[in-house]
Every structure is written in structure tokens, then in C-alpha cells.
Amino acid sequence: MTSGTTGSGPDHVTLRQILAYDEDGVLRLLLAPAGQDATVHGVIIGDEGAARPHDGRIVLAAGLPPDLTAAPAAVREAARRGAAAVVLREAEGAPVPDEALAAAEECGIALLARAAWADWGDTIALLRSATAFASAGRTDPMADYAGGGLAALASATARQCRGSITVEDTQFRVLAHSATGPDADGVRRSTILSGRVPERRVAELRRSGLLRALWTSQDVIHRAADGDSPERLIVAVRSGGEMLGSLWAAADGQRLSPDAAQVLRRAAALAVPHLLRHRLRESGTVRREAYALRGLLHGNGDRRAHLWSLGLPPDTPCAVVVAVRGDAEAAGADRTLEALAIQATASRPTARALREQDQVAVLLPVSDGADGRREALALARELDALAAGIPDAAPVWTGAGQTVPSGLEASLSYEKALLVVRALREREARGRDPRPVRHAGPGDVGPTIDALNMLDAVRPVWEAGTGPVHELIRADLATGGDLVRSLAAYLETAGDVPQAARRLTLHPNTLRYRLRRVRERFDIDLDDPDTRLVLALAVRLTGVV
Secondary structure, three states, rough: OEEEEOOOOOEEHHHHHHHHHHOOOOOEEEEOOOOOEEEEEEEEOOOOOOOOOOOOOOEEOOOOOOOOOOHHHHHHHHHOOOOOOOEEOOEEEOOHHHHHHHHHHHHEEEEEEEEEOOHHHHHHHHHHHHHHHHHHOOOOOOOOHHHHOHHHHHHHHHHHHEEEEEEEOOOOOEEOOOOOOOOOHHHHHHHHHHHHEEEEHHHHHHHHHHHHHHOOOOOEEOOEEEEEEEEEEEHHHHHEEEEEEEEEEEOOOOOOOHHHHHHHHHHHHHHHHHHHHHHHHHHHHHHHHHHHHHHHHOOOOHHHHHHHOOOOOOOOEEEEEEEEEOOOOOOHHHHHHHHHHHHHHHHOOOEEEEEOOOEEEEEOOOOOHHHHHHHHHHHHHHHHHHHOOOOOOEEEEEEEEEOOOOOOHHHHEEEEHHHHHHHHHHHHHOOOOOOOOOOOOOOHHHHHHHHHHHHHHOOOOOOOOOOOHHHHHHHHHHHOOOHHHHHHHHHHOOOOOOHHHHHHOOOHHEEEEHHHHHHHHHHOOOOOOHHHHHHHHHHHHHHOO
């Protein structure tokens, strides 16, 4: 069991402050018998350790089974130890049981539900950020400015240190800045106009060692004026040991104030909750969009709500393109999928990409009809070319699903895209194409898709059957599968022994001998049409060829 407070400084915040701070809906209040002004003194993860007091903390019930049948007992135990609230995970379509609500009401403890799209890390980050926000500057007169947001804090800091202030995150993106005077240097102007520090500037700071100093120093860093570059003070914004961003003060036509370093330190402390909120909102947005996209692709949950989370109108035609990698152990396998996801969304701003295990699925808004099919196939071709051009990358097959009238039906296109990929891999494994074809749409591999659907439908019938063909398949696979492979080649070439032998790299007489063994040992008549049909299905279902 891990316990602790949610931030530095005063270690308490009210339930009302947490909920007011939670703009992204990580938590939902279910019940607060003692009211929302109850004080929260920290967070405890899980409830498996020794019976120690909880002392007004929030308990994150992370170890409960998904069905929450153990939730009532966990709520009562948390209340017995003095917890202020319990947070349960609320799964899609499985609300918190009434028994848990009744237990919370009976024990007088607040009960909250964690959003299905969020995880426990989001919940901890929220509590930590809310506490930092509530406690920031309780003894600092600059807190009044901090309450107005980063822009107000930047302006107040600029006035007190007589310089220009820029607040950046760890990706060198500008989150806020003070007014820019007429004497501001070119780097500051270009940084503010573009919303991020120019790449050449980042490279220069890295070479000079300033970035290393910033990431390791606990104090304000001074950089003297150099040519057109004015004097600067830089300080990291940290929460505990975690780097959240930085504040930069630049002399703007006058010297910085004598106490500028002290002002910048105070401003960095006050910026902590704002940068925590920025990080929480950014990670929450990514996680919520991934949850919504996963729900659309798999047909789970409220599909209209998922579309809303993704910012897509419900009347926009869509198609799904799926790229599936082969050898997961190959060098650069993850890097390949990451590159494909970036390419899909960078070249098509309305597209949404989801990484899952060995694949990338892209939901692509398209035009209606034939134009939509061409757009989806163009993306599949583009991703195929990119994957093929990555040195030593694992093989990737890319399939485009059919166009559907709305993202509400994205799961249909997703299923078809996966079938296209399966068909491509099947054709390649069986040597159907002279050169491997690794991208296609449904129309390009239609007969193979039909065959796969039929094989899926007939599999239960085959697995429940008995007879000579079953005995042949079972016995031969146990000894290596030579007869199965020979039969597959013989049947696929319509009984042309010389052609089948070439495909197997055998002498024709060797193939004739194997076919004779099939007839004599298992009493199978290869001239009978029904037998050939059953054999053709059986060897395909083995997956050996």
C-alpha cells in the first residue's frame, strides 16, 4: 500500500476544490454524506496493506475486481480507517453497484467514480495538481496574480523583474508570455510568433550545455548578454523531482531588477499547479481520444459520445485503414508503427490513429462513394511505401476497409480492413502473388475474403467431424505435414502433378508416391469431387500452407 500527500506545501484540499479543478471529468461524485467541504489530506493507492489509519485521505480502490462485487466491503473498511473518500473504477456499461452506494451512505464517506477512459495515474495527477493549485501562494502576495492564470502570472513577474517573461513546457512550447516590448530580441519574437522555441535555438542551447544545467539545477541560471542576445535568467518549474517546464526572463531594453532571481523563483513555485494542469489536460485528452477511438473501432460504449470526444460530426463518411506488423521481435518494430501513426495524422489532420499491440488503426474521414474508397486506398498505399522504406523493419500489411456513412459504423470498416490484411497475409504465405502485395482494399482481394469467411463458417463443422480425411490430417501433422502440403499444391493446381511438384520443389515421381500413400494408407479417393472439396477445406483450415 502506498500513501502520501498529493503535493508539496500545505497537504490538504477540499473535495469541492478537487471537483471544481477537474475540468476534464476524471472523477464523478456519486455521494458525499458529509458535504463537499470535507478536507482531503492526501491519497492512498490500494487497500491491501496493514490496517493503518487513513487520516482523511482519498483511497483509490485500484485492486478491486472489475465487477466491483468487493466494493461495499472496501468502502466500509476505508471508512473504518478514517478515509475521507473512496474512488472506484466505473467500467463502460457497468455502473457502481447500489450496495457500494448504500455502504458509503451508511458510513458517511464520500464515494467517487473514475472515468472509464482515465487510469489511476490520471487520478493521482489530478489530486496532486488540485492540491498544488489550492495551496500555491497561500503566504505569497503574488498568489493573487497566479489565480488569474499563467498569462497574469507572466505579466506580474515581468513588471517585478523589469524584463520579458516566457513560460514553456518541457517540449519548448510557449504556454504564456508577457507583453513584448519594441526592443525585444529576434529569438523572443520568433518564439512567441511560432508558439515554440525554434529548433536551431534548441540545438544551440543543447550544445552550450545550458539545457543540461536547466534540467539538473535547482536554482536560477544566469546567462550574460552576448551580442544581440540580452541578459537572461532561467529557472526550472518542478513539482518534487519532476520537471514540468521553465520560466525565462529576458532584459527588454533595460537591466533586470536586482531581485529578479528571487522574483523568478517565486513565480516558478506559483507556476507549478498551472503546468501540472497543462500536463494533466494534455495527457487526459490523449487518453480520452484513444478510449473514444477504441470504442468506435470495436463498437463499444456510447458511439455518439465517442464521436464528440474526437470532434467528428456524426454525418461524416469514414473509412478505417489498418497497418499490421509481422515479426514483433524485429528491430525497429515499435518505431515502424509509431512512424506510420505519425504519417497518417500529419498528412491528414482530420484522421485519428490508435496504436494497439501489433497494429495501427486509422479512422479517416473521407468523401462519399468512390472518392472515399480512393482516399482510403491512397492512405494504405502511402503507409505501405513508408513501411517498406524503413531499413530492417518488420513486414507490415495495410488494409483499407469500406467507406461507411458515419463514424458510428466505423467498426464495420475496421472489421473489413482486418479481413483485407488477413487476406494479404494468406495470399503471400501461399505464394499466390509473384511479388508480395502488402496493401489493398476490399475490392482487390474480394475472392480471398469470401474464402476466409467461408472457412471461418465451416471450421466448427470440420472440428466436430470424423473420418479418413480427419485421420490423414491428424496423423500427417504429427509427423511434419508433408502430405498436407503436397495435397494443397496438388489441389490448387487442379491435379497438375508437374506444376504442383515445381511449386513444392520436388520430383514429380516423389509427389506421385505421396499421393499414392494418401490413397492406400487412408483409403481416400482423390478422384471423388466431394472428397476433393473436403480435402481442400481441411488443408486450408490447418494453416500449414
